[in-house]
Amino acid sequence: MSETLPVPSRPAAPPAVPPLERRARVDxxxxxxxxxxxxxxxxxxxxxxxxxxxxxxxxxxxxxxxxxxxxxxxxxxxxxxxxxxxxxxxxxxxxxxxxxxxxxxxxxxxxxxxxxxxxxxxxxxxxxxxxxxxxxxxxxxxxxxxxxxxxxxxxxxxxxxxxxxxxxxxxxxxxxxxxxxxxxxxxxxxxxxxxxxxxxxxxxxxxxxxxxxxxxxxxxxxxxxxxxxxxxxxxxxxxxxxxxxxxxxxxLSPFAGRSPEEFGLRPAMSLQTTLAQVKRVGPGQGVSYGFRFRTTGDTVLGLVPLGYADGVPRVAEHAPVAVGGRHVRAVGRIAMDQFLVDLGPDAREEVGDPVELFGPDSGIPADAWAEAAGTINYELVTRISPRVPRVHVDAAAPGDTGEGRA
The missing domain is CATH 3.20.20.10 (Alanine racemase)
Structure with a gap:
């Protein structure tokens, strides 16, 4: 008489972790x-x-x-x-x-x-x-x-x-x-x-x-x-x-005009989110507090859900931003929770497309945002607020000797 062995129950899958709305990724x-x-x-x-x-x-x-x-x-x-x-x-x-x-x-x-x-x-x-x-x-x-x-x-x-x-x-x-x-x-x-x-x-x-x-x-x-x-x-x-x-x-480099790569250094932090809204507007559209920027023609505005409460400098108008891999510019005042980018009249970006303010993926250095804000890279990274979750990854670049772990 054969014995029927119990089938071990499969452990329940862990609940899916929802994607973060915004993050400072640290390698x-x-x-x-x-x-x-x-x-x-x-x-x-x-x-x-x-x-x-x-x-x-x-x-x-x-x-x-x-x-x-x-x-x-x-x-x-x-x-x-x-x-x-x-x-x-x-x-x-x-x-x-x-x-x-x-x-x-x-x-x-x-x-x-x-x-x-x-x-x-x-x-x-x-x-x-x-x-x-x-x-x-x-x-x-x-x-x-x-x-x-x-x-x-x-x-x-x-x-x-x-x-x-x-x-x-x-x-x-x-x-x-x-x-x-x-x-x-x-x-x-x-x-x-x-x-x-x-x-x-x-x-x-x-x-x-x-x-x-x-x-x-x-x-x-x-x-x-x-x-x-x-x-x-x-x-x-x-x-x-x-x-x-x-x-x-x-x-990060402490020297003005000299990149970290000159010293063999790799930036560790990336500040990332996704587009929260996309809207097509006509000429003369006011943008953010004080109307410091108005559109000059038909264009598409993208809303980035990060602001000075997250540590993004309020005065960093015209700083570079990568949206879906394409470099555009911030326009108007940075607000407490959000700011806008001008995607241009032929934009094809959609809500949910990836956004990186600075970091290795985009190639935008923290120094670019620091320059737009009239400050230094030290302040730019230390001011990112606790409201932005830190996500620590551990990756090795080609040529590294085993210290990094994916």
Whole structure:
């Protein structure tokens, strides 16, 4: 007698995920590629390579801090950098254990929580050093600190005249076991303008002097870091023990008139949606608030459902847009939720056709929108609002060495 075996039930298919109405697509494969491209450029005078700190502040420049942090570490970044302790704690909550430095504080910064989470802290003043030391006493953990010096930028950082006292106090607290002065760092003001090399050289000299002050006080910094993305790309003399790379991770160039491709970088973000409406209009049609644009003849207007609430700059009139693979121009004021493009009198585009404001698919660089808005590519990508979902993909370009995964 044959036995009838039960037929296993087929698992129910997962519910279909509806397409997103708008998205900022972030290619983590491009981020990995950029880390490798940047590392290949790093060298010190003795021929050794400095460490690379990947700066993932401001939600990784709008690209998504946690997935980007994982990608850069997998690609060989040594450390992570953020502005705020809250950003560092977000990484720790996601299970990221790599070294992290946070450097911009207020009186309400949770230093104790930072120390308990093994977050290194930038210190820019005697008051900050004392607050960090107090937190170290309270939690019973030595604080790893990097002294930030003001070498001319004028933002946070210890001025040269105040540094000897800060260094002496740091030495005393280190002897007490409350702090470990691991690093010294500063930030460059005009490294993205290579023609102003003398000013960058002056900052480099001030930085060397600051490191000397710490050493003379008995707290020689083991990790010196001054170079940002532009200096990482063009000033190997400033690479020191570590470089801090932000913009370059995301495949953007810090130099006016020089593309990321010149440096072997791949833009990671694409801002995409679809046409929400198409309408044929006659001459004299007003377009958006203030009627700053009126049609001069018969044409077709396409409605793009992204606006300044999504981070699209309100003033970016006439910026390029790819619709169905064809490049057209924004017309009229960008509104809160939408703007219009002029598709021309012979347009054949339809509702639902793909739209890309900038990104590799269209070949429109973020710089083009930044130029239309009178700003820089840094601001353009970081201002994309949380209302726009981030969709992380992981693709390798031809010639990549296995880091990307589709």
């Amino acid at each position: 983590l494969g491009a981020v990995r590629h950029n880390v490798r491209a940047l590392r290949a450029r790093l060298t010190r005078a003795d021929g050794t390579a400095p460490r690379l700190m990947a700066v993932v502040k401001a939600d990784a420049y709008g690209h998504g801090a946690v997935p980007v942090a994982r990608a850069v570490l997998e690609a060989g970044a040594d450390r992570l950098g953020v502005a705020h302790v809250a950003e560092a704690l977000e990484l720790r909550a996601a299970g990221i254990a790599a070294p992290v430095l946070a450097w911009l504080h207020t009186r309400d910064t949770p230093f104790a929580a930072a120390l308990e989470a093994d977050v290194a802290l930038g210190v820019s003043s005697a008051a900050e050093l004392e607050a960090v030391a107090a937190a170290a006493r309270a939690v019973g953990r030595r604080a790893v600190v990097h002294v930030k010096t003001d070498t001319g930028l004028g933002r946070n950082g210890c001025l040269p005249e105040a540094l000897p006292a800060l260094a002496a106090r740091a030495a005393a607290l280190q002897a007490e076991g409350l702090v470990d002065v691991e690093g010294v760092f500063s930030h460059l003001a005009v490294a993205d303008e290579p023609e102003r090399a003398q000013e960058t050289d002056a900052q480099a000299g001030a930085f060397a002097a600051a490191a000397g002050v710490l050493a003379a006080a008995g707290v020689p910094a083991r990790v010196r870091h001054l170079a940002n993305t532009p200096a990482a790309l063009t000033r190997p003399d400033l690479h020191h023990d570590m470089v801090r790379v932000g913009l370059g991770l995301y495949g």
